[in-house]
Amino acid sequence: MLIKPGKLLAQIDSPEDLKKFSKDELVQICDELRQFIVDNVSIYGGHFGASLGVVELTVALHYVLNTPEDQLVWDVGHQAYGHKILTGRKSRFHTNRQYGGISGFPKRKESEYDTFGVGHSSTSISAALGMAVASTYKGDRKKQHVAVIGDGAMTGGMAFEAMNHAGVADTNMLIILNDNCMSIDPNVGALKEYLTDITVSQTYNKAKDEVWNLLGKLSKFGSSAQEVLSKVEGAIKSAVMKQSNLFESLNLRYFGPVDGHDVHHLVELLEDLKHIPGPKILHCVTVKGKGFAPAENGNKTTWHAPGLFDKVTGEIYKKKPTTPQPPKYQDVFGHTLVELAKDNPAIMGVTPAMPSGSSLNIMMKEMPDRAFDVGIAEQHAVTFSAGLATQGLVPFCNIYSTFMQRAYDQVLHDVCLQELPVVFCLDRAGFAGADGPTHHGAYDIAFFRCIPNLVVSAPMDEEELRNLMFTASRFGGPFSIRYPRGNGVMPEWRTPMREIPVGQGRIIKEGEEVAILTLGHIGNYAVEACEMLAAEGLNPAHYDMRFVKPLDEALLHEVFGKFSKVITVEDGCLMGGFGSAVLEWMMDHGYQAQVKRLGIPDEVIEHGEQLELHRDCGFDPAGIADTVRALCEKVRA
Amino acid sequence: MLIKPGKLLAQIDSPEDLKKFSKDELVQICDELRQFIVDNVSIYGGHFGASLGVVELTVALHYVLNTPEDQLVWDVGHQAYGHKILTGRKSRFHTNRQYGGISGFPKRKESEYDTFGVGHSSTSISAALGMAVASTYKGDRKKQHVAVIGDGAMTGGMAFEAMNHAGVADTNMLIILNDNCMSIDPNVGALKEYLTDITVSQTYNKAKDEVWNLLGKLSKFGSSAQEVLSKVEGAIKSAVMKQSNLFESLNLRYFGPVDGHDVHHLVELLEDLKHIPGPKILHCVTVKGKGFAPAENGNKTTWHAPGLFDKVTGEIYKKKPTTPQPPKYQDVFGHTLVELAKDNPAIMGVTPAMPSGSSLNIMMKEMPDRAFDVGIAEQHAVTFSAGLATQGLVPFCNIYSTFMQRAYDQVLHDVCLQELPVVFCLDRAGFAGADGPTHHGAYDIAFFRCIPNLVVSAPMDEEELRNLMFTASRFGGPFSIRYPRGNGVMPEWRTPMREIPVGQGRIIKEGEEVAILTLGHIGNYAVEACEMLAAEGLNPAHYDMRFVKPLDEALLHEVFGKFSKVITVEDGCLMGGFGSAVLEWMMDHGYQAQVKRLGIPDEVIEHGEQLELHRDCGFDPAGIADTVRALCEKVRA
């Protein structure tokens, strides 16, 4: 069922079309855009709250700016649904995040309106500043460059690095701070407190009013606004800027806070700001989920990406399974960490802004003095954990595989060179699914394997995750555990924990001709493959290696002593990954087997369901079985 | 010649000893400490300006704090020489940065006073906060946690991430901002402008005086200071805090600016701050090179690490070679970039705070609108470059290999997923030498090779570097070029530039029995090895692969078609590196040669001269020759 847009929205396929409407019609366009998002996401799924919160801002920006000539950069991009709908992707919007459909994030290859691809947060100011400096260099002083960044993303260090540069660069650069007090979970930290302070402060609001009055006058002067500005500058300074503020400290002109849901005001304001040269920031206060009561008033984290729901009642559909189901790996992590922490007072928990995504929120609730959400701040999360570890504590630092790329130096320089006992838990390792290439946890095996002193492991199931966590908590050095998004395989997962000798793999199934070596959850695919093959009389052996580093050398001697055909399977990049580690070991130890490596090829893999992507890459159960068959046929041929 | 310390310093082997002296004697101790540093560095070399600038701060901190129980964290660590000398390493200080000697940075394994190893900047607040939170958790409210961080390091994003957390954490945490307007080069950006502003501002100085008066009274109350504090809090607020400032915005109590060379005042102040709970920042203004006139008044970048010099005249000794010498790779980069940029208006240059270290300062001087120092901000440097690239420009983003770890996500997520034409030049790839493990560029081949769309290359000499830069400037996609610290091999290096087909290696020398495949400058070692071996009648072939990615498949077919014994040599980690790429290719293409990989083993390699470290790892010329011999002997045996 294709969603029908409202009457005005139906006529809009580009910002050009939008500009044909009068300012007075913008309110209705906002309503229709909001409804179109609600209608679509309720039946096709996707992110929700963020895009609803910026409907007015999106409409106002495309109404005022000359996109795509003017450069509009959306940070993180969960907020860009309205932008996509207004820029030619309305009729394809129902394919959002589906295999083969449009991306859930801005994407340069998808549209010229998507100026910069985003998935990870806090990049927009740097990117927009690059664009703005390029325009200055080319002598184009008219072009506008706008970064829309959330209050959560603003805590990411690179946003600060970019502001430090933007403040001394003479460019047409506007930062719009979309402040809803949230990232996916409620935002945390001193910056958030500060933003809340200035939002509710009376002096600020008074100063604000004075500025708006001035700006109101200003806009009447049209293109001569710049001259007027210099005259009223003193007045503005005395109103807002004298009230020194964080952004002013960085030499960004600060405007705000303003109501981010007043589309008329936003349009006026953006018109005015176009004529004010130099770096500036507009602080918009918005409500995540605005305009859809259940999201606006309910749990905002739930409504960040609610899944399918009833758009009238707001009831979120949940499949109710009739039999006990395996849990999500993240929940096994969350509950197991609390269990471990109860026995071991040294254990702490750290997450950079992903308490619900990582399930660390379980520990944060039960042991608030021992579990920390540090904001969107992966680098700090890791070095903060290192600091805890120097004091004899054992922090479990949970960061999605893809976001661990942000803290790579800190893992290497602050934890591993010093051999500090920090346990890294990499959730969403392997394909992320619908979030696509920016979120695939494809590289961690390769980029972690080369770091000295770091144990690199992956559990094949819930029991193994628990055992690895238990083992890591007692290890006394840097330890990483990667596991995928989604569910495990054990409905009865609360198994007693035992220590695994570090670097010890295990045999899953004896066999002949071919050995399959797997790492992590993907080993369950090999189990399925072996079952298929058994029906055909093929009987490969299957080993779950558990550790990429250190490798189980005794087990490898057994494998390469017995088998001349070996398959490695990993849900990670082939370049430098687990299979590569096996090859290195084999060559260093003088074996000469034929090794076929299955994993993620050296290209950008688009979004889709995990199993679809595994199939495309040839390491779903059928792909593994095919590989075994091919090797066996060669023997027979 | 061992340097003799002054009379008082001679009696100090620990902070305990220091505390035996009266406050009045501290000035002399500072003088002697400064002299001891000058004496040592002038004849043994090392970093200079930073440590001279914090002599008074170092003495005051160890005089007031109860180290090592109290946790003192030095950021970056170039400033920690005085700290090392006062904490038991005076008699070994002449071995600083020498092979087998003490480290030039704080190092946990070296001393219990070195609470956190540092080499990369901006980590200290995160680490100290971790320590402080651990103390709070343990119920220890007395312990002090101090991070000393420079104004340059403060621009690094993770410092901001940490302050965002520190501002809402109820801990004993003091940040000392050591503000000398410098990192290695003069500091840049809006934060620096801001710090300068508040340092010279009259209102600030007035407010400051009021606070110091209050603090002066406060210290007389001793341990009841906390009660008094709450009474005078209102007064303090109205004096300094009303004057809202950047750090106050983040809920850090701001004190300063103060003269960082007044040791008496610093002692009083630190005593007082010990009794003020919660997160706070003390802004100290210092002079890099303080107390040594040539450094204080001369070029501060030169005096960051001047090499050997005459401690009386300040003359820096330079070897004056009698014959033309090969240039530093960094200078070939610097001059060649200007040459390319003159012909191609799209070319831009970007460095995060390393203009002199990378030689981008040559372009910054000649083309100030096209070359940017963005501060200590590697993440921003990369995404800013990506922004430039979206506008049709071709930025050359120069970042040391080791610091590229800081921008790993940005390379992957912002540049390579989007296939933007950013050229990454990785200086100091391979062993960094005296800076040691925190600075070794050991991992970049492994962590770059797994990124889709990224070309990974390394030149064997100056001509090759120029050709690769020329090639990269015309390539149209992400391109990386790694080269080592130090000099090349071509005194006549200004060769005409030509485009190299991307992914094409070259044969250096035909041969038999064994093929040596090298990557980058280290190929010159293989040339030497081949010369040694020729005298013995051994004649290996030598190929310079130039590219790790894409690999030269035609050349590899030739190599593996002809040779059953292959040696790979790289100045990078063996795990997942260049040799590993060759193994993967060989296995994927059904060859079965014996491959011996030479490179950096999977362990932390300490500091020393590059050649010493290469020898230890077995890939100096003699090591390569030995490996060839061993393979040949096996044939004969």
Ligand SMILES: [Mg+2]
């Ligand atoms: Mg937000």
Ligand SMILES: [Mg+2]
């Ligand atoms: Mg400095």
